[in-house]
Amino acid sequence: MTITTFLPRQIRFEGQLAWRHLRSGGGQTWLTIAAVASGVIIVIFIMGLIFGLQRKFTALLTDAIPHVTVQVPEGKPIPYADLPGSRPGPTSSRSEMQAPQRKNIDDWRTVLSIADTIPNVRTVSPAVAGQGFASKGANPVGVSLTGADPAQQELITPVTRNLIAGHYIGLAADEVVIDYELAKDLNVGVGDRIRITSISGIPEPPRIAGIYSKGQGRGSAYVTLRTGQSMLGIGNSVNVVYVKVYDIYGADAVAERLAVLLDCEAKSWSSEFPNFVTSLQAQAASAYLISGFTLIASSFAIASVLIVSVQRKAKQIGILKSIGARKNQILLVFLLEGLGIAVAGSVMGAIAGIAVVYLLSLPKQAVTRVGGVPESLFPLMLDPLYILAAMGAATLATLLAALLPARSAAKMNPVDAMR
Amino acid sequence: MIALPGKLVIETVGLKKTYQGKLPTPVLFGIDLRVVAGEFVSIIGQSGSGKSTLLNILGALDVPSEGLVKIDGVDISTLTDDGLAVLRSEVVGFVFQAHFLLEELTCLENAVLPIIIRKGSATQEEVEWIHGLLVRVGLGGQLHKSPDTMSGGENQRCAIVRALANRPRIVLADEPTGNLDSHSGEEVFQLMRQMSAEIGIAFVMVTHDERLAHAADRILMIEDGLMRSIE
Ligand SMILES: Nc1ncnc2c1ncn2[C@@H]1O[C@H](COP(=O)(O)OP(=O)(O)OP(=O)(O)O)[C@@H](O)[C@H]1O
Numbered sequence: 001m002t003i004t005t006f007l008p009r010q011i012r013f014e015g016q017l018a019w020r021h022l023r024s025g026g027g028q029t030w031l032t033i034a035a036v037a038s039g040v041i042i043v044i045f046i047m048g049l050i051f052g053l054q055r056k057f058t059a060l061l062t063d064a065i066p067h068v069t070v071q072v073p074e075g076k077p078i079p080y081a082d083l084p085g086s087r088p089g090p091t092s093s094r095s096e097m098q099a100p101q102r103k104n105i106d107d108w109r110t111v112l113s114i115a116d117t118i119p120n121v122r123t124v125s126p127a128v129a130g131q132g133f134a135s136k137g138a139n140p141v142g143v144s145l146t147g148a149d150p151a152q153q154e155l156i157t158p159v160t161r162n163l164i165a166g167h168y169i170g171l172a173a174d175e176v177v178i179d180y181e182l183a184k185d186l187n188v189g190v191g192d193r194i195r196i197t198s199i200s201g202i203p204e205p206p207r208i209a210g211i212y213s214k215g216q217g218r219g220s221a222y223v224t225l226r227t228g229q230s231m232l233g234i235g236n237s238v239n240v241v242y243v244k245v246y247d248i249y250g251a252d253a254v255a256e257r258l259a260v261l262l263d264c265e266a267k268s269w270s271s272e273f274p275n276f277v278t279s280l281q282a283q284a285a286s287a288y289l290i291s292g293f294t295l296i297a298s299s300f301a302i303a304s305v306l307i308v309s310v311q312r313k314a315k316q317i318g319i320l321k322s323i324g325a326r327k328n329q330i331l332l333v334f335l336l337e338g339l340g341i342a343v344a345g346s347v348m349g350a351i352a353g354i355a356v357v358y359l360l361s362l363p364k365q366a367v368t369r370v371g372g373v374p375e376s377l378f379p380l381m382l383d384p385l386y387i388l389a390a391m392g393a394a395t396l397a398t399l400l401a402a403l404l405p406a407r408s409a410a411k412m413n414p415v416d417a418m419r
Numbered sequence: 420m421i422a423l424p425g426k427l428v429i430e431t432v433g434l435k436k437t438y439q440g441k442l443p444t445p446v447l448f449g450i451d452l453r454v455v456a457g458e459f460v461s462i463i464g465q466s467g468s469g470k471s472t473l474l475n476i477l478g479a480l481d482v483p484s485e486g487l488v489k490i491d492g493v494d495i496s497t498l499t500d501d502g503l504a505v506l507r508s509e510v511v512g513f514v515f516q517a518h519f520l521l522e523e524l525t526c527l528e529n530a531v532l533p534i535i536i537r538k539g540s541a542t543q544e545e546v547e548w549i550h551g552l553l554v555r556v557g558l559g560g561q562l563h564k565s566p567d568t569m570s571g572g573e574n575q576r577c578a579i580v581r582a583l584a585n586r587p588r589i590v591l592a593d594e595p596t597g598n599l600d601s602h603s604g605e606e607v608f609q610l611m612r613q614m615s616a617e618i619g620i621a622f623v624m625v626t627h628d629e630r631l632a633h634a635a636d637r638i639l640m641i642e643d644g645l646m647r648s649i650e
């Protein structure tokens with residue numbers, strides 16, 4: 001039994017001859033297979049590296065921020081002339097209707113149940129967010145306030161792992177967690193009471209339950225949902241719903257769905273970082289370009305080897321034609337030869353590519369944080385989809401490369417070929 | 420000699436051939452040839468006189484510049500590429516000076532190859548028929564040998580069996596004994612005559628060997644691009 005037993009009877013001869021060509025080709029056959037395989041290896045490596053890096057950067061960026069933020073749209077100031085009931089004709093007035101306050105989400109429980117029906121949504125946290133002042137004695141310091149259930153909010157913007165002292169989970173109604181910068185400014189520590197005021201709400205004197213440090217910039221002061229509602233004076237409503245998704249690149253779609261379903265404003269993380277998204281796209285495009293050029297280069301190499309091999313087989317082609325071989329049969333012999341090279345090369349390339357990516361992902365980075373898990377030096381990623389795509393593209397490129405010599409073989413004049 | 424009664428398998432009228440190179444090379448100036456079924460014809464002529472050229476045209480490996488060529492009653496100028504391939508497959512068999520067997524295949528595989536090319540595979544009976552022919556030409560012990568391990572005479576006998584594989588009406592042999600010593604040459608020639616008589620195949624054989632030429636039914640000579648009968 002040979003490999004050609006699996007071919008349909010009508011083309012078994014062509015398959016057998018192609019197989020024998022490949023076997024008798026020896027070093028040349030291996031050379032072409034290696035050309036296909038290197039193409040596939042490079043494509044798998046480049047894709048693995050670029051998309052691995054992208055995934056890592058995106059994870060770093062989006063790990064500690066909400067993926068989608070749902071709010072009621074902010075009203076725009078309306079020029080006087082556009083107000084209903086305003087007198088027509090030119091006015092000298094520049095007076096404008098006051099911008100309405102950002103509205104609250106009163107029926108936020110509906111929002112939660114609707115959000116939960118979207119497949120990609122991982123977790124949802126209803127919250128109140130606003131600005132206020134924190135003070136201890138004299139000078140008040142501006143502070144962002146976030147009021148939410150600690151267990152829920154922890155899944156959106158992790159606080160606990162950044163804590164320097166105290167706790168966040170299990171926060172009581174009269175407790176607050178503040179960031180290190182604020183604690184330094186106010187010169188306070190865990191257990192101290194500070195005063196927090198906002199424009200609209202009731203001033204509260206919560207006790208500091210924990211102090212955290214993000215490592216950069218100022219962070220929010222976290223209180224419970226109920227405390228936040230009272231501090232900002234918005235009753236039982238919330239003014240924002242934070243959403244975390246499973247597939248970070250699907251966040252835009254989730255935001256769109258939410259915006260439509262809830263008739264509100266839903267912003268995905270990517271709209272906050274347009275430059276980051278653009279650079280991801282540019283990286284992906286260059287990965288595709290490099291892959292494309294690699295495959296083109298390897299198909300040139302394959303084509304040139306096959307052209308020489310067809311020329312060397314000119315006599316055989318002439319003989320086959322003299323005993324009745326049709327053009328298509330000759331064409332098929334050389335296309336099948338190309339297919340053999342393509343399949344062998346892309347399978348071997350895929351195996352080698354996976355091995356390369358796996359080996360390169362072994363060296364670990366030194367751990368920079370206590371208790372941290374060591375991360376790979378090269379954040380490579382293996383995705384069966386692009387491995388299959390690389391194999392498919394390489395197969396296609398090889399077949400295209402084989403087409404040219406195969407056609408010249410089919411067109412060969414038998415008399416010239418045998419001379 | 421005697422004009423054999425029977426169906427015309429080869430007929431050319433005013434066949435001309437000029438090779439179009441940098442300098443056009445006129446080779447055949449108007450050949451009128453008629454060969455009937457089962458006839459054994461030999462063609463002689465000086466080197467460069469156009470014998471191979473004529474044979475290649477008769478076997479649809481090359482096209483005439485002018486004139487009519489009918490093979491088995493079909494005007495070959497009306498055939499498509501695939502039609503010509505079918506003609507080469509089913510109607511004519513070729514034997515060349517060099518055996519032109521495929522090195523990748525064994526003797527038996529080479530001899531069966533035309534059948535496989537024609538219809539994708541060979542039946543048991545067909546293989547047995549070829550096998551029998553190979554035994555008859557003395558290759559019973561060489562069936563599974565590769566051509567490069569067989570002698571010139573053995574290869575040429577295998578090539579003759581290959582030419583007969585699809586039971587053609589015509590076999591065109593271009594100096595089939597040219598590379599053989601006189602003993603093997605004689606053997607190969609006798610084999611062709613036998614097959615011609617037995618299966619009723621017309622043979623057109625180009626040869627430089629006077630003795631073999633005279634053993635044919637008819638001798639034709641190409642001279643100055645024209646054909647004439649000898650005797
Ligand atoms: N493809 C070609 N292009 C140009 N000229 C050719 C070509 N093939 C053959 N010729 C010329 O045509 C003439 C006849 O060649 P051909 O091979 O038919 O001769 P021949 O009678 O078979 O000779 P030989 O006995 O040596 O085999 C020669 O002069 C040869 O040089």
Ligand SMILES: [Mg+2]
Binds near residue numbers: 470471472593
């Ligand atoms: Mg010749």
